[in-house]
Amino acid sequence: MTTRNITIRPFYVMRSAKYGADTIVCQAEGAVLATGRVVLTWVVENQSHGSFSDLDGIKTIYGYDPVTRFVFAEDDPNWQPKTFYLQRDRDVTGNSGTGIVAEGVEFSNRWCILNWLVKPYSEFWYPTVQHIDNIHSHGGLTQIIWDSH
Numbered sequence: 061m062t063t064r065n066i067t068i069r070p071f072y073v074m075r076s077a078k079y080g081a082d083t084i085v086c087q088a089e090g091a092v093l094a095t096g097r098v099v100l101t102w103v104v105e106n107q108s109h110g111s112f113s114d115l116d117g118i119k120t121i122y123g124y125d126p127v128t129r130f131v132f133a134e135d136d137p138n139w140q141p142k143t144f145y146l147q148r149d150r151d152v153t154g155n156s157g158t159g160i161v162a163e164g165v166e167f168s169n170r171w172c173i174l175n176w177l178v179k180p181y182s183e184f185w186y187p188t189v190q191h192i193d194n195i196h197s198h199g200g201l202t203q204i205i206w207d208s209h
Contacts, residue, residue, distance in 0.1 A: 067094035070141040071132045089167045093175045142166040148202040
């Protein structure tokens with residue numbers, strides 16, 4: 061089994077603002093990718109998602125104030141999102157090489173981000189991890205390996 065340093069940094073956005081009697085705890089989940097780019101998926105209502113050039117971009121758009129906090133997985137032992145990587149044994153297309161070629165996160169709304177660790181360093185959203193497996197496994201030549209936390 062391949063060992064690796066996890067370079068993807070999952071986080072959630074916590075708001076402590078009160079709306080009536082309710083307190084919104086988590087509105088969105090995201091991750092800082094190996095490239096420094098940041099992805100965000102809303103886990104409430106419409107569940108939209110997108111990407112930003114960096115964490116400051118999200119803070120500028122969505123605010124960073126006393127009621128909004130970005131909590132990283134390493135700072136909250138009770139929240140450990142599922143992270144994984146793609147281990148490619150043979151490169152059928154000749155595009156990505158072999159070894160660990162991508163890493164990702166499965167968020168609580170089941171949406172996944174897959175970040176390619178090889179040029180051109182792109183990221184893609186998938187509705188479930190099964191979609192990633194269906195597209196990228198190439199008949200078992202690439203495996204999804206779940207990180208242990």
